[in-house]
Amino acid sequence: MEEVHEAVIVGAGIAGLATAIALKKVGIQSIVLEKSHQLRSTGAAITLAPNAWRALDSLGVATKLTSIYRTFERGYVTNLITGATQEQSFKGTNTNSGDEDMGVRSVHRKVLLETLANELPENTVKFSIKINSIKSQEEEDITVLQLEDGSVIRTKALIGCDGVHSVVAQWLGLTTPVDSGRSAVRGLSVFPAGHGLKHQLHQFVGNNARCAFVAMNQTDVFWGITTTDGTMVPREPELIQKEVTEHLAKDCPAEYLNVIQRAELSTITWAPLMYRVPWDVLFGKTHRGGVTVAGDAFHPMTPDLGQGGCTALEDAVVLARCLANSRGSVSSGMEMYVKERRWRVAGIITGAFLSGWVQQGGTGWRWWLVKLFRDNLFYRFVFPRIVNFVHYDCGVLPEKEKTL
Ligand SMILES: Cc1cc2nc3c(=O)[nH]c(=O)nc-3n(C[C@H](O)[C@H](O)[C@H](O)COP(=O)(O)OP(=O)(O)OC[C@H]3O[C@@H](n4cnc5c(N)ncnc54)[C@H](O)[C@@H]3O)c2cc1C
Structure with missing residues (x-):
């Protein structure tokens, strides 16, 4: 059996579902191929910062979640060795974003995924799918997927949202995450x-x-x-x-x-x-013809800034906008997308890594210096600057235009 779809998304996680919604909003039909037999909510909950709420707003789903989950006003960091506690106020984070509704909240992953999936037409997500091979044809204009059940899918746009061990990222030639x-x-x-x-x-x-x-x-x-x-x-x-x-x-x-x-x-x-090394995100093969990656497949990062899922939602909006604005050329739309995203996500991978490094602690005199820095400077001066990432606005989606 052979099927043809305008866009094929691999993986029905946050990135995959959000990308399918964003494409639908700009008039591009897609299917989502998921290897599990149901939506996977591993990790139980996720904290979403203002940048994620802005992206969810562009996707038209933010209010479905903000009506259930309250924003945080305060956080506390206690040093278990000295007993000292520092307070972090999220009020600035919430107000800076210009709207209390865009504040920091934790949501159940299951609820987030189901809310996203409910925005898609029935049967958009195909479960228990195993991809055997990916091939490009006709000077990279068409990508052909061979599935384990023998069926073949042809598409102009293949988007790998298949997480940290992405087969699409491997096919593109990106390095294995570290x-x-x-x-x-x-x-x-x-x-x-x-x-x-x-x-x-x-x-x-x-x-x-x-x-x-x-x-x-x-x-x-x-x-x-x-x-x-x-x-x-x-x-x-x-x-x-x-x-x-x-x-x-x-x-x-x-x-x-x-x-x-x-x-x-x-x-x-x-x-x-x-995590993926930032230079691979900056200079590696994140796009080839009508194939690219989003979310953890593009920029896996350590969770120290709580930004992996937030940036996956941003990717979805930016990718759909670039494809809609590229006047039918999928390859140039994807090129615009990776250009717009790579410096931002490489910066966040680096910020998250550093943040985890100083906060984790260790032994020996070097770690004593790191701890001195962490306890006296990091939370007070450095962290507030790093978290400025969360005020980013990925923008809106253009009105429905035409198909690819
Ligand atoms: C400990 C921890 C805490 C975190 N906390 C936060 C946080 O507070 N805030 C935040 O924003 N982020 C957080 N993150 C990061 C966040 O979880 C990820 O960035 C996010 O889940 C990425 O979504 P994704 O859709 O790209 O990938 P995934 O969630 O990994 O989804 C990929 C999907 O693709 C499917 N798949 C994989 N391979 C294939 C294949 N070959 N064929 C078909 N389907 C396939 C998988 O089954 C899965 O459904 C945290 C991460 C960790 C590890």
Whole structure:
């Protein structure tokens, strides 16, 4: 069987679904090929900054989420060694963006993905799809996908939104993402009778780990830990939970440990933190003919600025706008897109890496200097500058025009 589609998106994560919506808004029909049998909400929750809310607004879905989730006004960072706590106000972040609705919020990943998917015509997302090969034909104007079930899909625009281990990025010739040597554990804890916690973001910084939790609503608390401890490799949720309470987070307050003990086991995950080297994003093959990448397939980054998902949403809007404005030339639309995106995302990859490095801690005199910098300068002066990234506005989508 052979099908022809104007655009084919690989991966139904945040980037893939948002890209399909953005293309639909500018009049480009697409299908989304997802390898899992359903939407994958690994990681339980995600924090979205003003830049993400602006992109969601352009996609026409922001209010569906802002009506459920409240913005944060405050965050606290506690140094577990000295006991000192620094306050971070998100008020400036919210007001700077000119609109309280664009403020920082944590949302359930499942709710985010379902909200995006509900914007698409039925059957846009095809599940349980395995791609066997990608080939370009007719001087790279047409891309042909061969699927495992024997069917063939031809398209003018192939967009890889297939995450950090992207097959489309590999096909383009981008380098394999690098393991940062750090890893993250995440989970969601549910307190049906209410957790009684304030709607604030809390972080605890120690020698080998950075622990955080955030109350998402009256009943749900999202928590996460990033660590340099390489021994943290169990896959079973019970073992991960045990490792966290007895080892990684043992110095955190009882309130934090209580949250972890109440975690829903099905939500607990452990993952290595990967990133793409910024120079590959700047100078690598991020586009070829009618093929490009978006989201983690383009610019995987460590989660230290909470920007991977936010920038994936920006990608979707910018890519659709460039394709709509390129008067039918997919290749030049994609070229415009990577030109517009690469410096911004390379900067954020670098900022996130540095931010994680200084905040993680370690041992020896070098780390003593890093800690001195972190505790006296970083949170007060450097971090507020880095987080300026979040005020970016990716702009709006043009009115529906014509197909590719
Ligand atoms: C610990 C941690 C915390 C984070 N916190 C935040 C945060 O607070 N805020 C934020 O903005 N970002 C955060 N991020 C980053 C964010 O999770 C990612 O940037 C985001 O999920 C990327 O979305 P994506 O759609 O590009 O990729 P993914 O979410 O990885 O989705 C890719 C999709 O493609 C599918 N797929 C993969 N390969 C194939 C294939 N060959 N064929 C078909 N389908 C395929 C997958 O099944 C998946 O559904 C965090 C990341 C980590 C690790």
